[in-house]
Amino acid sequence: MGSLDDLIRDLKSFEDRKVLTKELRKEIRKPVPEVRKMIRRRALVIMPQSGGLNVYVSQTKVTAQVKLSGRSAGVRLRGGRNNSTGKRSDILRIDQGKVRAPSWGRRGRNAWHTQTVPAGFFTGPAGEVDTWRQAVLDAVDSALEVIRRG
Structure with missing residues (x-):
């Protein structure tokens, strides 16, 4: 079983x-659809339903960025979403x-408050996925094997 450091060096x-790196990135990204589904399900379950925050957060765009150097x-x-004014929502x-919301529907200056919501809708499912870890390990092992065969 090789490590990512060995792969980068070789x-x-x-x-x-x-x-090889194109194929490696493709293999590493295979579990992304499963992770997306888990994040969406978690957001629908743990976020507040009143006002539609759970639906809004569940529509977060989730992408995987694979870096194989340095x-x-x-x-x-990464997760992101545009809000109704075209700016980025603070998914992190x-x-x-914590989520900022307009007080009583007013959206003017100083008319917003911070509301506490359950934490971990994104990081929880992303960290729990064992298939993700296994896919990365398998991809690294197969790439190292290709390199060593020449």
């Missing part, structure tokens, strides 16, 4: 690096358990 000298090599799961803050 990739530098491999001739067909682009083909010191910060790994997989990063909502995941931490």
Whole structure:
């Protein structure tokens, strides 16, 4: 069983690096649809239903960013969503358990308050997925095997 550090080191000298990294990224991203479903289900269950916050948060776009070089090599799961004014919603803050909402429907300056909501709708399911971990390990092992075969 190889590690990601071994793979990155060996990739530098491999001739067909682009083909191998493309396949590796594809294999690592395979569990993303399952993770998306888990995040959406969790948001629908734990977020407040009144006002539709649970539906709004469950429609967060989830993407996987795979980086195979440098010191910060790994997989990063990102979530984002535009709000009604076209700006980005603060999904990280909502995941931490805080959401800003207009007070009594007023959207003017100083008419907002912070509301506490259950934390972990995004980080909980993303960290619990064992198939994700296994997919990464399998992809790294198969790529190392291809490199060592030449």
